[in-house]
Amino acid sequence: MSVFHTVIIGAGPAGCAAAIGLARHGRCTVTLIEAAAFPRVKVCGECISPAAAGVLESLLSADELIGLGARRARRYVLELGEASRTWETPAPTWSLSRGTLDAALLAEARRCGARVIQPATVERVEYASESALVHLRDGESLEVSVVMHADGKGRHDARRATPMRAGVVGCKCLMRLPPGTLSGIHMRSAAGAYIGLVEVEDGLATCAFTVRSSLVARFRGDLDALLGSLWPAYRPAWREAAGALGSWLSCGVAASGYIRPGHARSLRIGNAAAAVEPIGGEGIGLALWSGSRAADLMNEALGETGVPDVGGLIAVERALANDYRRRLRVRRPSCRAAAALLMRPGLLGALWPIISRPAVTLSPWWRLSGKVA
Numbered sequence: 001m002s003v004f005h006t007v008i009i010g011a012g013p014a015g016c017a018a019a020i021g022l023a024r025h026g027r028c029t030v031t032l033i034e035a036a037a038f039p040r041v042k043v044c045g046e047c048i049s050p051a052a053a054g055v056l057e058s059l060l061s062a063d064e065l066i067g068l069g070a071r072r073a074r075r076y077v078l079e080l081g082e083a084s085r086t087w088e089t090p091a092p093t094w095s096l097s098r099g100t101l102d103a104a105l106l107a108e109a110r111r112c113g114a115r116v117i118q119p120a121t122v123e124r125v126e127y128a129s130e131s132a133l134v135h136l137r138d139g140e141s142l143e144v145s146v147v148m149h150a151d152g153k154g155r156h157d158a159r160r161a162t163p164m165r166a167g168v169v170g171c172k173c174l175m176r177l178p179p180g181t182l183s184g185i186h187m188r189s190a191a192g193a194y195i196g197l198v199e200v201e202d203g204l205a206t207c208a209f210t211v212r213s214s215l216v217a218r219f220r221g222d223l224d225a226l227l228g229s230l231w232p233a234y235r236p237a238w239r240e241a242a243g244a245l246g247s248w249l250s251c252g253v254a255a256s257g258y259i260r261p262g263h264a265r266s267l268r269i270g271n272a273a274a275a276v277e278p279i280g281g282e283g284i285g286l287a288l289w290s291g292s293r294a295a296d297l298m299n300e301a302l303g304e305t306g307v308p309d310v311g312g313l314i315a316v317e318r319a320l321a322n323d324y325r326r327r328l329r330v331r332r333p334s335c336r337a338a339a340a341l342l343m344r345p346g347l348l349g350a351l352w353p354i355i356s357r358p359a360v361t362l363s364p365w366w367r368l369s370g371k372v373a
Helices: 013-025 050-059 062-067 098-111 213-218 223-230 236-240 282-305 310-342 345-355 363-368
Strands: 005-009 029-033 071-080 083-095 115-117 122-127 132-136 141-144 146-149 168-175 185-190 193-199 205-212 249-251 266-268
Touching: 005 013, 005 132, 005 141, 013 029, 013 050, 013 098, 013 282, 029 098, 050 062, 050 083, 050 282, 071 193, 071 345, 083 185, 083 193, 083 363, 098 115, 132 146, 168 213, 168 223, 168 236, 185 310, 185 345, 193 223, 205 213, 205 223, 213 223, 223 236, 266 310, 282 310, 310 345
Parallel strands: 005 029, 005 146, 029 115, 071 185, 146 266
Antiparallel strands: 071 083, 122 132, 132 141, 168 205, 168 249, 185 193, 193 205
16 A cells, blocks of 8 residues: 555544554554544543553643543552551552543544544454455445554454453442542452442542442342442442433453454554453553554554555564563553452451551552552
């Protein structure tokens, strides 16, 4: 192809980060395809790992984030029954609802020159040695140089979709909590679940929890009753006060190491490439990092050759794969171990006398889980 054309499927944090990085560089044509209309509400804890703060601020400045209503949490509160332990975080954590964040990132991608097709559904992708052909449900087809899959699963890659972790589900709603309820990121341990709470914009707070599917079945899908059993202080009126934004959402929890794409003209980013346990901002953090890193690698290849051939695209994917694996080597098991501990309050209770000591800090786990660079 005479012009290097990248199509990105999915306009979440990973897809928008890649689109912004490529469009700013200006060496290729970028088309971003998103199936949903924005703003949209997603099942997400809505805080961004401090390790990804630099990436986020390279896409949207700190002043822009504050203007959107983003909050900076500087405390981490661990709750077990009536007991709690508070730490100052080694680095501040941004928090902002996905409805606001995704719309702002998409607007920046468009401002940088990316073509946005939304709402639009990809019907199928055909791969060949010289190009790929992206077919939309409305009949439009795009001949492109490379396809980046940022749809969470990699549905249109030639390889398998990202698997879900068996036996658990993620649930989320927005709430209006009584003033003074939160003082940072709150994580609550419960039998078969862990709950995360953080303030976002407009006086709202995000409540997200990962829970065993058997518990959801036991409560026959009544998530208010389920949350009340896990967090006795909870009142459904807090959720109802958020209006339509307070509606419950649920979905599976993605879980995988790095998944290589099925063709040289295919790249996977975000959850389509790999998924860590969604605890403390790791999901959005990995998405932002991967989209930005994929764009950097592609820009380097474009700078060297103008239009990378198949060998150049293979080199880009290998470099991205190596970066992913280094990033996940300790981070993924560390996040999974923390989640497993939080879902076992008896075990956490046995460790509580140690955790409660003033000399105990978050820094070792913060480093292992990748929350600081």
